[in-house]
Amino acid sequence: MTEPFITWSVGPFTISAQMLFIFIAAAAGYGVMSLYLKKLHVENRGEILGTFLTSLIICAVIYKLWPFILDPQLLISPGNLLYFAGGPYAVYVSAGVAVIYFFLQSIRKKWSHHSLDSFMAAITTALIVFSLGVKNYGLPSPFSFGYMYEGVMYHAVNFYYSWLFLLVLLAALILVPSSKKYARSITMLTGLVIAYGLAAPFQV
Amino acid sequence: MSLHKKILIVILVASAGAFLWMEQQQNNFTSGTDGQSASLPHPGHSAPDFTLEQLSGEGLVQLSEAAGNANGAVVYFWTSWCPFCSASMEAVENAHRVHGETIHLIGVNVTSQDSKQAAENFLKKHSITFPNVMDQDGAVADMYYVPPVPAVFFVDSGGTITSRKTGAVTTGELEQEISRLKEAD
Missing domain, CATH: 1.20.5 (Single alpha-helices involved in coiled-coils or other helix-helix interfaces)
Known part of the structure; x- marks a missing residue:
């Protein structure tokens, strides 16, 4: 686990721990989706994976261009395209559009429920990997485990999330049959909400 | 089963x-x-306090005092050679002109990775009026996991970091976070 705001520089390139683990999480999600569809012998696996990849690209592009959507005047200086990214609600909007895009494609192309189930498995996996990789210091803790910083023990909230999200994924894959339409997706969605509810009291 | x-x-x-x-x-x-609790440079935790000398020579600036005497403070780490800092300096200055009476804007030049002369020229070039301090040995920057620059921290009047961003900051982001500081106070 790394500190969230640590950065590494290689020549002119700088990457933060958070950004690195976002990439790793996305790759892990893609891998799990691929495996999931392969195991269930879904016919249009390649097309579904391609759409997932497009969703990720849409997410990244919207996040990058969001400042220019909110404030088009920034485009007066084209150099600003290099400097600005993100901003108010950028994460939610970019992620939301990506999810909607995948959802609409799955309806339009009449994919089986496995596409949405694999999508949810990919998202849950990405959340597990990201939570495992980047430290999240919670409230000061009464327990002897957690992150020690300047003599104070803090809840390792990211670890809590990671553990709970892992259980959600396992529960959906092991306890719910894949043949039940959207049952795995609903289980994962519900599980993620419950997991958040269980770990949130320890978060600042 | x-x-x-x-x-x-x-x-x-x-x-x-x-x-x-x-x-x-x-x-x-x-x-x-x-x-x-101990101070951590993470949102939701107490901002590590610091006292640094101003580039203008007008005395010292202490974060906890600046934030406590207003609705909060915005701490903006920068260097003169950073194009990202240059791109967002105007937005920070505008925020100071609009909200300066209720929110204290503090620029922190990471002087350990810059020079005082270059920093002063940079402030003059961008017509900056908010207080800027020098982090000569980089100790404050280290506490806040800076560089990379720019990095901006929003600190409420109680000294808690409400938000942080690494990278160029827009007027929209500053307005949103400053509004939150004012509402929370």
Whole structure:
């Protein structure tokens, strides 16, 4: 686990721990989706994976261009395209559009429920990997485990999330049959909400 | 039901039970303390305090005092050679001109990676009027995991970091976070 705001520089390139683990999480999600569809012998696996990849690209592009959507005047200086990214609600909007895009494609192309189930498995996996990789210091803790910083023990909230999200994924894959339409997706969605509810009291 | 399903159900129930028990313990612990904690440069935690000399030579600036005497403070780490800092300097200056009476804007030049002369020229070039301090040995920057620059921290009047961003900052972001600081106060 790394500190969230640590950065590494290689020549002119700088990457933060958070950004690195976002990439790793996305790759892990893609891998799990691929495996999931392969195991269930879904016919249009390649097309579904391609759409997932497009969703990720849409997410990244919207996040990058969001400042220019909110404030088009920034485009007066084209150099600003290099400097600005993100901003108010950028994460939610970019992620939301990506999810909607995948959802609409799955309806339009009449994919089986496995596409949405694999999508949810990919998202849950990405959340597990990201939570495992980047430290999240919670409230000061009464327990002897957690992150020690300047003599104070803090809840390792990211670890809590990671553990709970892992259980959600396992529960959906092991306890719910894949043949039940959207049952795995609903289980994962519900599980993620419950997991958040269980770990949130320890978060600042 | 197979054995591994039974084991998984036991783990699920035990985990949910453990978290509920931990929450109970946490509630007892929190009610028995005054909420004091170490400072961490993360949102939700107390901002590491610092006192640094101004580039203009007009004296010292202390973060806790600046934030406490207003609705909060915005700390903006920068260097003169950073094009990202240059791109967002105008937005920070505008925020100071609009909200300067209620929110203290503090520029921190990471002088350990810059030079005083270059920093002064940079401020003149961008017509900056908010106070800027020098972090000559980079100790404050280290505390805040800076560089990379620019990095901006929003600190409420109680000294808690409400938000942070690494990278160029826009007027929209500053307005949103400053509004939050004002509403919270």
